[in-house]
Amino acid sequence: MTTAAAAIGREKLTHRGIPVDRDLRILALGSFANRFGAGAVLTTSALYFTRQVGFSPTEVALAMSVGAFVGIVVQVPAGHLGDTRGPRAMLTLFMTGAAIFSAPPVFAPSPLVLAVLLGVLAFFERGAGAVNQGVIAQLATGGRGVLFKAYLRAVTNSALGLGSVFGGLALIVDEPWAYVAVFGLNAVFTAFAAWNSTRLPYLPPHRRSAGEPRLAVLRDWPYVVITALTGLYALHFFVMELGLALYISEHTEAPTVMVAVLLIVNTAMVALFQVRFSRRSDSVTAGAKALVRGSLWIAAGFAIVAVADRGSYWIAIAVLVAGSLVHVVGEMIGSGGQWGLQLGLAPHERQGQYQGFAGLGFSVMAVIGPPLVTFFCVEQGERGWLMLAGIMVGIALVSVPAARWALESRARYGVTTHSG
DSSP states (O other): OOOHHHHHSSSSEETTTEEEEEEHHHHHHHHHHHHHHHHHHHHHHHIIIIIIIOOHHHHHHHHHHHHHHHHHHHHHHHHHHHHHHHHHHHHHHHHHHHHHTSSSGGOOSSHHHHHHHHHHHHHHHHHHHHHHHEEEEEHHHHHHHHHHHHHHHHHHHHHHHHHHHHHHHHHHHHHHHHHHHHHHHHHHHHHHHHHHHHHOOOOOOOOOTOEEEETGGOOOHHHHHHHHHHHTTHHHHHIIHHHIIHHHHOOOOOOOOOOOOOOHHHHHHHHHHHHHHTTTOOSHHHHHHHHHHHHHHHHHHHHHGGGGSSOHHHHHHHHHHHHHHHHHHHHHHHHHHHHHHHHTTSSGGGGGHHHHHHHHHHHHHHHHHHHHHHIIIIISSSHHHHHHHHHHHHHHHHHHHHHHHHHHHHHHGGGOOOOO
């Protein structure tokens, strides 16, 4: 790291909860607006299409799966376009498309049309997400990348929570116009985020040199391995979002409202402490070590949750709260570790392409994760939770030599501008 970069890295990231750097403030504001609208839609969309429109749950699920698949396909090409056509310009383009197609799904007359509209929306949303990750990596330099991503996670969690409150109001009203208003609200906030992106500084496009592969990340095998490992590591998110809900309802005496309570607790903890728990993860080596530390906390949280089926009503509640609190500590530490690996190994001029590829790990896990966690958390019960605990620690331990290999082989794969 250069002296100038080190000086930047020592600067305070925020003042009274607001980024000191103007460009990072713009990114944070855009992320908040974007996720606020998304939070409202996430709370209401499934119920709207089943209860108000009359689609079956299977039809809605399949339509959403189309969007998930499109998201997987578009991430790397979108990130590459951001690198080669200009990150700011492509971010604005994708965000504008997302704003235009945010509301139309609410008027879908059939499941097929809904699937098409959600696919188009996912194209723009996931494309914007991939480009945005590259923009973050280019603007949050000097060792600030991991801390700023931690800050953004706290911001987006807060935005999703506040947005879900508005979605909850629509559920209370339970009239078609209220649901349409939620989709309209999302479109307005997404449009604001698109306009906000035009305030970012000009970032020059990367010009490929002679012989440079168009999608170099696909040939960077160490980075592919790291992406696979961090994707597998992300399994714990689906365990606590889906597996825990099913486990509470199928195996414990705790009331199902605990699902919402634990989600609120998790959101609050991340909003308050994510930056603090990510401070020691600003390099590849430190990131790998953070994955191990985080996995131990996650495994301990799983082990505690596993015994919730042994107790009565109040004991089950206490055990679930304790396990969730232990888990979220590991979640925050491990998230910092993932960002340290993904940012530190990527070339500065191709961050969009590389961060788009890094996001594939989570996207693929979103497809294969639900059946996995259902098998372990519901069908296997207590034993399954303990097996998942061991799997998490195993993945993290493998990441340490994998990260060392990836770091030592950067020049071999044509990566000379990584931060390490």
